[in-house]
Amino acid sequence: MILEEQVIIERIISGEKEFYELLVRRYNQTLYRVIKGFISDDSDIEEIMQISYVKAFEKLSTFNMKSKFSTWLIRIAINESLQFNKKSVKYRSINYSDIGYSDNSLKNPEQLLIMNESTQIYEQAISELDPIYKSVFILREIDLMSIKDISESLEISESNVKVRLHRAKVQIKEILYHNQNRENIFEFGNHRCDNMVANVMKSV
Incomplete structure (x- = not known):
């Protein structure tokens, strides 16, 4: 501290x-x-x-x-x-079965256009994640917390954090890479x- x-x-x-x-x-x-x-x-x-x-x-x-x-x-x-x-x-439980994921780092121009249009697209995608994965995804990919800190916060093992993070990414249609629009997501x-x-x- x-x-x-x-x-x-x-x-x-x-x-x-x-x-x-x-x-x-x-x-x-x-x-x-x-x-x-x-x-x-x-x-x-x-x-x-x-x-x-x-x-x-x-x-x-x-x-x-x-x-x-x-x-x-x-x-x-x-x-x-x-x-x-x-x-x-x-x-209520959230249905997240229709969300996909691509490992191409959003290199497609059409994907980049969608990314720049509005952060609401990504907020909606994240909102459709199951809570068990959503919390890990938000802490790691948006708040940039370390795996160790997430593990301590959620009281689960570091390996479990990594598994949940991977499963969250699989369910997200578009993943924000680098730092683009990250600060504007779920603003308070x-x-x-x-x-x-x-x-x-x-x-x-």
Whole structure:
């Protein structure tokens, strides 16, 4: 964990809770994408984000400073997402049988045109993945987390992460390569980020 983050956490624990806003802003995008791997409705996602942030704040004194705060926070968010799905009547399995994959790195001009038209195409493809694969794909291919960090966050082996990632790619019709449009996928910014910060800080 970077020193700056450790200092921030220590100051929060000591009573300066206003510093928690820095962590909320830092991890809003990541947390949104993680939860998006389990829940499709944006209002539900924001509810789980807020619950996760509040729980992390309440348990911050138990956090092991030798670990990554992001990994710990993601684990809380995943647990909350799974609990939500168990309780929610809106949860359903997603059919992903029709999605394909090509290993040609989108060299075809027609594929490049489709890629540049709109990131909605890719969001839709990712949304059709089964949650067990979607979460791994988002963390690795969009958030660029390491296999080791994903393994720790999801509490599965590194080999299992690789298997799920491969299966996710097989089900995706188009894969984003390099860094094109990656930051715009499943965005959680601007006023939504500000609203989440305000709501979390009111609750802690």
